[in-house]
Amino acid sequence: MAKWVRVASVEELKEQNPLLVVLDNEDVALYRVKDQYFATDDLCSHAEASLAEGDLKGYLIHCPRHGGQFDVRTGEAKHFPAYAPIRTYPVKVEGHDIFIDTERD
Numbered sequence: 001m002a003k004w005v006r007v008a009s010v011e012e013l014k015e016q017n018p019l020l021v022v023l024d025n026e027d028v029a030l031y032r033v034k035d036q037y038f039a040t041d042d043l044c045s046h047a048e049a050s051l052a053e054g055d056l057k058g059y060l061i062h063c064p065r066h067g068g069q070f071d072v073r074t075g076e077a078k079h080f081p082a083y084a085p086i087r088t089y090p091v092k093v094e095g096h097d098i099f100i101d102t103e104r105d
């Protein structure tokens with residue numbers, strides 16, 4: 001069952017400028033590409049690094065530590081040294097509020 005949690009307003013999330021959201025059990029990185037919104041685990045799958053501190057270029061988040069890249073739409077690793085995927089979360093926007101589904105596996 002979905003568990004939607006409001007995590008930010010549309011105004012807080014600037015395009016190409018990821019936002020870290022700290023929830024009870026997980027840190028999530030939010031992304032905006034034009035009028036599309038995405039969410040992934042904040043922690044890089046390669047080592048200890050916050051993806052919200054990385055550079056978003058198109059749909060690819062570039063890890064600030066070693067330059068691994070992930071597709072924010074799917075969580076798929078796209079560039080060495082990252083090879084394991086990261087978790088993605090369903091996102092919806094209602095009015096000016098951004099929600100993520102934290103029950104997604």
Ligand code: FES
Pocket residue numbers: 044045046047048049063064065066067068069080081082
């Ligand atoms: S910590 Fe992200 S690529 Fe190494």
